[in-house]
Amino acid sequence: MKFYYHPISSYCQKVMIAFYEKDVEFEPEIVALMDPEEREKYREIYPMGKVPALVLDDDRLIPESSIIIEYLDGIAEPKLIFGDADQRRKIRFKDRMYDLYLNESVSTLIFQEMKPESERDQERIDTAKFRIDTMYGFMEHEFANQPYSNGETFGMADCAATPALYYARHKAPFDKHKHISAYWDRLASRPSVQRVMTEAEPYVKAILGQDAAA
Ligand SMILES: N[C@@H](CCC(=O)N[C@@H](CS)C(=O)NCC(=O)O)C(=O)O
Known part of the structure; x- marks a missing residue:
């Protein structure tokens, strides 16, 4: 299967963490979204022009990070959307x-x-800051009682949280939230996450600057 992505994209990183957690092989294809010609070419594959997207060997197209992870859950262990119906809803x-x-x-x-x-746009900035603060409040409370987003087991929500926190470290530091910081340390120590971050680093440095990848 072919995985259309960009290493700097948080939604792509989210799926790559899932690939590496499951050790599923795929053919990576970087889409240079900044290049208008490449972008147009990519729209022939996925008209919305968003990454990530997965194309299966029988040509079925699977866009959207969570839907790709759901597909991967059907073909390889460990499950990232696990448990009974109520638990899966929570994930x-x-x-x-x-x-x-x-x-x-x-x-x-x-x-x-x-x-x-x-x-x-100050209004957008203020809304973003409000949402981040609200999420941090919610997460700080959650991670006081459990190591991962849905309990003891790493799952799809943790795949989503990882790139968000990776970029948040500098833009909206969470170091004053001790439970989120400990959660980040747990995430960052996973081989799947280390691999994704190492692969992203040269692109993050080139596009967002040296500090963003530190
Ligand atoms: N809901 C989508 C979001 C995907 C998304 O926004 N991807 C960004 C990169 S992180 C993108 O393709 N941006 C280019 C664009 O918006 O045209 C998912 O979960 O996969």
Whole structure:
């Protein structure tokens, strides 16, 4: 299967963590999203133009990070969406929370800061900061009692939280939240996460600067 991605993209990192946790082989294909020609070419594969997307050997297209992980769960262990129906619902809920309110907000801060000050949208920045603070409050409480987002076992929501926290470290530091910091240390010590971050590092340094990858 062919995996269309970019190493700097948090949603792609989320899926790559799942690939490496499961040790599933895939053919990686970097999409240079900054290059208009490559972008147009990629739209022939996935008209929405978003990465990640997976194309199976029988040509079925599977876009969307959570849906790709759900597909991978059907073909390889360990399960990242596990447990009974209620537990699986909770995993999907947290995965969405991390995507929509943590990851999207951290990305907003990164992209807004890349703009000249006069062009920044203060309302968007304030909303992003509010959502990050709210998520940190929720996470600090959760991780006081459990090592991973849905209990004792690493799952899909943790795949989503990892890239969000990787980028948040500098844009919205969580070092004053001791339980989130300990959670980050647990995530960062996983071989799957180390591999994804090592592969991303040269791109992160080149695009976002030396400090972003530190
Ligand atoms: N909901 C999608 C989000 C994917 C997404 O936003 N990908 C970004 C990179 S992190 C992208 O392709 N951006 C290019 C664009 O928006 O055109 C998922 O979970 O896969």
